[in-house]
Amino acid sequence: MLLAAPAARASTADEDAALMKACPGLAVWAAAHPHGDGAAAAADAGRVFTRPALRSALTERAAADTRVRDAAMAKGKADQAAMQAVLQVDAGNLAWLKDVVARQGFPTIAQVGAQGMADAWLLVQHADRDSAFQLQMLRTLKGRGEAAGVRKQDLAMLTDRVLLAQGQPQRYGTQFEPDAHGALTMQPVEDRAGLDARRAAMGLMPLALYRCVLGASYHLPVAH
Incomplete structure (x- = not known):
């Protein structure tokens, strides 16, 4: 959705x-x-991030994702302009994240912290126009095991998204x-x-x- x-x-x-x-x-x-943000802030307290600029960029892009979705929720799916804004932000975030992954791989918790990982996950979760990329990132995160830095709840949501895109039940x-x-x-x-x-x-x-x-x-x- x-x-x-x-x-x-x-x-x-x-x-x-x-x-x-x-x-x-x-x-x-x-x-x-x-x-949510409180849990991520507690997890990140005292940490030094190796890619602070990447963390900031993820924060900005996740905020844009939330902003346009909140606007679309307020106006309803019948508002085509609001829904188009969601699609445009998703497209921009997808292109940007794919470039990041191509250059350095998917972010790590050492690079961007718990909040940065949550923001990166959110961009993948909403990358529905490229289900192959979603599957690739899901495999990457699962392959990292406990070091993935992404909550089990979020992996479950991404798993369901990928399964449905493949025509399988969630x-x-x-x-x-x-x-x-x-x-x-x-x-x-x-x-x-x-x-x-x-x-x-x-x-x-x-x-x-x-x-x-x-x-x-x-x-x-x-x-x-």
């Missing part, structure tokens, strides 16, 4: 409070699973699309009975809670 999933975008304190009010159980889950149920009636509907998923166990293994919230967060974030009904 063109718009970012809630787990992939920074949120304000007011937004977090509204989500926690709308979705009972979210506060407990969030306390046990630190995420594994972790992270990807939803509006149906003909405007309700967010989970795209095809493998082994539905084992879905919550797979989600838990990757640090993802239970599906029922995720559905609530999606609906509250996008102000749309969510199909069950």
Whole structure:
């Protein structure tokens, strides 16, 4: 989906409070699973980055990604200008990141820190026009193992994106699309009975809670 999933975008304190009010159980889950800018800042505290200019560039590009998606969320998919802005930013970010990877490989946590890695992941997650590149980066990150510097939740989301692009069912149920009636509907998923166990293994919230967060974030009904 063109718009970012809630787990992939920074949120304000007011937004977090509204989500926690709308979705009972979210506060407990969030306390046990630190995420977002605060967690990245804590992980980066005291670090010296070997590629600070690259880190800054990633920050700027991730901010542009979030900015145009927030605008598109506010206006709705019917606003063609807002959606075109999302596509343009994605295209520019993809071209830039592919150039970075061609010159030096995918960024590392030593180069750009936890926040830089989260920003780099976000650009890959939204590189839907080049699913082969997404697959290449997913393999790269998985090959690095625990040294990848990317959260398991984010690897799960990218895995689902890649599988769907290949015409296969997703594994972790992270990807939803509006149906003909405007309700967010989970795209095809493998082994539905084992879905919550797979989600838990990757640090993802239970599906029922995720559905609530999606609906509250996008102000749309969510199909069950």
